[in-house]
Amino acid sequence: MNPAFSVIFFTTLAGASQGLFLALFAVELSGLEAGRLIPWGAATSLVLAIAGLVASFFHLGHPERAWRAAMMWRTSWLSREVIALPLFIAAVGLWGAAHVWGWGYTPWIGAVAVLACAALFLCTAMIYVSIRFLQEWASPLTVLNYTLMGCASGWTLASVLAAMTSSRWALTLATGALCWTLAAAAGRWASLRRNARLKPRSSVQSAIGFDHGKVVQRSMGFGGGSYNTREFFHGKSAAFLRSIKWWFLLLAFVLPSALLALTPATLPWLALAFALQYLGLLAERWFFFAQANHPQNIYYQVVS
């Protein structure tokens, strides 16, 4: 597929927002003093989720009709996501407001937000999992990895905010971020291994129904390109794709893990870890889309 930056930013921003909220809610449930961490964290989570929502609008040809996308929740994971995202934003906003203005009931509001958060992780990933012929995506590992990578970046960001608000939570949250980052690295590695072994179920033979022998395309039927030649292929070389893979493994997992494990839990180091990790997750998401090999490309191989 040809990665769209609107969707790359939406999924990474929303993931970090969700992970950050979960980290903050874990802090709240511990019952220990957290100072200004929770109000500031809730505000940050809210801003990230809204930024993601704004980014997602750039994927639409008719953003003014976006409200219609909530209609088909019975069948469409995209529609379900369109409902889950505002629910999550509203719940986190309410939870943060309840903390700031001391309304009480914050564990209950937070629990509702956790449900919305889990639903959002599930819906976002299922949008990709449910397209069965995009074999690189059609795996439970996609749900697992969206969740783990969201938690990893969210926990890292929570540790940054803890350091900023001089909360004693920085080290604990950094340790949690390290655990999530290692888990996400394992999950992503598993999906890379799975995808490397995939056998495409469609072939040029099944695409045109000549099941025997050698079949090659001589002409896709037009010369100047079409939506089909632009939307479904990234247009980069295999070497470029491989290099992005190593960059995201390094930036999203290896370097943040090293920083979180080996450096003191102070603001500059944690901020560096988050910056590198977010950059790495942007590269990871680009790769996630680019690696998916759409069977329609079989019909669009040769111009002549």
Add this chain to the structure above:
Amino acid sequence: MTQLALVIDLNTCVGCHACVTSCKQWNTSGSAGPLHDFSPFEEDPTGVFFNRVQTFEVGEFPNTQTVHFPKSCLHCEDPPCVPVCPTGASYKRAEDGIVLVDYDKCIGCKYCSWACPYGARELDEQRQVMTKCTLCVDRITDQALPQAQRKPACVLACPSNARLFGDVHDPDSEVSTAIRERGGYPLMPEWDTRPANHYLPRHPTGPSNSSDEKAGRS
């Protein structure tokens, strides 16, 4: 239940692209249009088509065949593009099985095109809505046209009669007979989309749609 569909005879398709141009002409001029083109007279023309004719080479030299292969929406009986649509703009008509897009509801999210393994959907990048073959729904249902004209533009344009049109759920229809008697097959059966459109495989000798052969004069 009616399921309208095309059956395409790969024995007689000569790859002339008359179905492509007649499709574009009808659909850019009618109620579904316009289908936009970008830089049509420049070096890299691009634009929306509902139908494409592609060319494949089958076999090893010197025993090769050139196969001209028209491809448009297959109007799947279990279309994966329909349930994924978040707005309900993509739908399959109950009365005749045609898969359509309501351009007034489409938000241009492109998800349906991702969910089509055949690449049958093309976004109109000017109008920013998803478009696709309608089986010329505005033509085949037009009571003002004489009965013989109520067929998709591509079917009427084909000079070698390689395109048959009809109800594949009616066992006595021309299309059902052709599928049954001449081994009509669907594309990419591995994805269980159950395409309504079928293709008639090549036969070294045997029946074709040519009237000469039907009359036994060939």
